[in-house]
Amino acid sequence: MYIDKNGDRWYRGNLHTHTTVSDGVLSPEAVKKLYRNMGYDFIALTDHWKYGEGTECDPSGLLVLSGCEYNFGSIFDAESGIFHIISLLTERNPEIYESDSPQAALDKIAAAGGISILAHPAWSLNTPDLYLSLRGYWGTEIYNSVSGTPFNCRPYSGNVIDQGAVRGFYPALVADDDAHFYRGEEGMSYIMVRLGDKPLCTENLRTALLSGDFIATQGPFFSFGIEGDEAVLRSETPLSCVTFFTNAAFAWDTCTVAKSEPIFEARFKIEKGYTFVRAECTSPSGEVGYSRIIPLKH
Ligand SMILES: [Zn+2]
Ligand SMILES: [Zn+2]
Incomplete structure (x- = not known):
């Protein structure tokens, strides 16, 4: 618990x-x-x-x-x-x-x-x-x-x-x-x-x-939701990488936040045309957290 x-x-x-x-x-x-x-x-x-x-x-x-x-x-x-x-x-x-x-x-x-x-x-x-x-x-x-x-x-x-x-x-x-x-x-x-x-x-x-x-999850303790026009992942445990997944195939650098210092929050702008979003977050030691899928309405 x-x-x-x-x-x-x-x-x-x-x-x-x-x-x-x-x-x-x-x-x-x-x-x-x-x-x-x-x-x-x-x-x-x-x-x-x-x-x-x-x-x-x-x-x-x-x-x-x-x-x-x-x-x-x-x-x-x-x-x-x-x-x-x-x-x-x-x-x-x-x-x-x-x-x-x-x-x-x-x-x-x-x-x-x-x-x-x-x-x-x-x-x-x-x-x-x-x-x-x-x-x-x-x-x-x-x-x-x-x-x-x-x-x-x-x-x-x-x-x-x-x-x-x-x-x-x-x-x-x-x-x-x-x-x-x-x-x-x-x-x-x-x-x-x-x-x-x-x-x-x-x-x-x-x-x-x-x-x-x-x-x-395998370790990260996080929350995930939509705030305004952004998907927001927050974690109480340090993360090294957060990746957002949607129905779109992405260009480089738009869906992944990876830093050498610990991440506790990551934001992702919801663009027109996205029908769903989910996220995965990785701890510095490699454990992964998996969010739910959020359907998006425009
Ligand atoms: Zn089986
Ligand atoms: Zn089984």
């Missing part, structure tokens, strides 16, 4: 985690203890096809969200669509089977009161045509720790997300670990959710997530 300079409380969590219940190497109890010891306040255990029950805060203070990962498609047939769907916060087991379609899974998650995330679209080689064929998911992973080296490839999905945003699709963006091996991917990418002075519980977390009151 982090208290910002306004006195608001932010809670740290990992939304995508595997245990020995599927293909992770640590038991659920060991994973919960590990994340709690790293300072996390909530976690979702999202074992493949094994629904994990949620529990309110345990004596250690860790809240467990109900969750599961439903993976569809063959890894050798990306062209037909590899869709890994994370289910969160359902009120019951949504009873999804491997014979269901990805869209049926999304519909069942919604019917069970949950929210869905499209996991690692870059790793899955999802094109915008493929992921825009699905409806009803709340968010997308912009960064997935275990998809990076030394385990895997394509951890960053920002480019493929921007291709969808060009077409008017603005999902919530999350970062998470997808922890399996616990050899360095754990604790790398997470979200921080603002609950202000409200207690940490499932319903407050759900409300804050759905209202976009969170950031995705």
